[in-house]
Amino acid sequence: MPIIVPSRLAILLMALGVPLGLLIAAIFPQAWTFSFAGIAGLGAAIALDALMTRSSRRLSVEVDCPTILFVGPNNEAQLRIQAENDEALPSHMLAKLDLGARLDAIPPADVPASGELTFQLQARQRGLTEIEAVWLKWRGPMGLCWKQVRKSLELERAINPDIRTMQADAIRLINREAEFGMKTQRDRGDGSEFDALREFVTGMDRRSLDWKASARHRTLMAKEYQTERNHNVVLAFDTGRLMCEPINGMTRLDHAVHAGMLLAYASLRGGDRVGVYGFDARPQIMTGLVRGQSGFGKLQSELAKLEYSTFDANYTLGLTRLSAGLNRRSLIILFTDFVDTIQAELMVENAARLAKRHLVVFAVFQDEDLNRIITREPETADDVTRAVIAEGLLQERRMVQKRLQRLGVEVLEAPAESFSSDLLSRYLQLTREERI
Incomplete structure (x- = not known):
């Protein structure tokens, strides 16, 4: 059910009308009843402005949010607002997401004429959270009131550890294929785990010589190692x-x-x-x-x-x-x-x-x-x-x-x-x- 809220202009006019009515009643005591005519007229204008404001039933709301959110910033949620029969959206419309406890609150944002708006969600903790509803608020044609409505969504989303930053760090720190190609590196000669025997050549470490294997093959044989x-x-x-x-x-x-x-x-x-x-x-x-x-x-x-x-x-x-x-x-x-x-x-x-x-x-x-x-x-x-x-x-x-x-x-x-x-x-x- 929509809620009607007086605008700042209406409150200001009402505040100015009260001392003005008291001044009229003090100068012309016989006309004190007319001092409230302005206040009543302003109230009627607010009511008329509320009736002239676009109905909330003619607005539809869609939220496109990833099924998995990540801890931290840069989780985007797309909000689309459409009016029936491709009519123009109300002017001065604001939108705000009603978020769960694990997400930081987002201040209301102005809705562009296209009706498409992007929210950046900040997740504080892992676990399950909800995007419960969307609050829409727009001003009447005379600017004397705001109409406010809550569109229920009940979208449940999981907040997982942020693998995006992990992937960036992994590429920067451990992506060895960037230099050596896509083949798996076996790190031969750098470890202590036996890998293979090969014929000894000049330049190899003499401590790797296997004398028993050399005796069997009647040539010098050396052990090769790899990282465990x-x-x-x-x-x-x-x-x-x-x-x-x-x-x-x-x-x-x-x-x-x-x-x-x-x-x-x-x-x-x-x-x-x-x-x-x-x-x-x-x-x-x-x-x-x-x-x-x-x-x-x-x-x-x-x-x-x-x-x-x-x-x-x-x-x-x-x-x-x-x-x-x-x-x-x-x-x-x-x-x-x-x-x-x-x-x-x-x-x-x-x-x-x-x-x-x-x-x-x-x-x-x-x-x-x-x-x-x-x-x-x-x-x-x-x-x-x-x-x-x-x-x-x-x-x-x-x-x-x-x-x-x-x-x-x-x-x-x-x-x-x-x-x-x-x-x-x-x-x-x-x-x-x-x-x-």
Whole structure:
């Protein structure tokens, strides 16, 4: 049902008419009844303007929105408004989308004469959301009122991790075919896994000579090696309360998911097997290990299921369950965060136990708020106090990280902007050093 709202012009005229009517009643007391004639006439004009306004039943609305949205900006929704019999749309029409809680609100936009309008949707979190309705608002021919109507849509959409940025980073960081062509690179001579025997030629490493094979063939034979493949890579996500705090408009968990997707893409492409694990107060998701580019879609759907939690992470239960599910040495990327040494005590203890059998990479985000407080020039005594407290918290973070490193855990701390590329570089370094 349409709603009639007085325009700013009508409110202004009504506000001017009240003191004018009181002035007439004060000067001509006998004519006080006529002082309300102007107000009544203005009310009648507003009612007439509402009757003359275009009916909402003659307008149809269509919204073209992708079936899958991505966390972050640049999700487009096309809005098309048409009038019956190809009539012109009302002048001064505004449109606004009624969005779900996981999408940022969009201010009303002017509808062009063509009736086609593009909205840029900003998704804050993964999960399911709705585009519930479209609000339309247009002005009457005399400009004294607005007619407002709500067109129900009830469009449900899934918000997934943003693979578009991942693809751009993958092309920039790991697309080796751009230089060497489309053939698979086997990296012969760069690893420790035996590949083949070949006749020794001048220039080859003499340490690769196989004397037994040389005796059988009655000529010098050398071993060729290639980079080891088929590693197990596990992306372990702490989905607890601290990981749900925002950084640069997105939660830490979403930044970690984007970095994990880039790493999974590179690992699957390199021949490794990748799995996903999530936990907060208890284990939530544990997938099997997949391989090949066809497994990336499954990992993407599993990563989209990681829920935001309000509970603190239980490292004892979570990491013990993870260790029990792995039957061979693996590379475990642990995406988590902590505040102080007391909270990190159980995390350090269980990470160290996990590092005795597996290679663990402890991936955290730099605390930009603390760095900003420390580097800002103090103006008051309170600013000095905040800087001292922030420096103490950063010192505690460094103590925890150094303790993890002494226990054999790799530590990666990077800002959110470069977290994905730094993590991928660390993974490539570990595989190149054959530490898995």
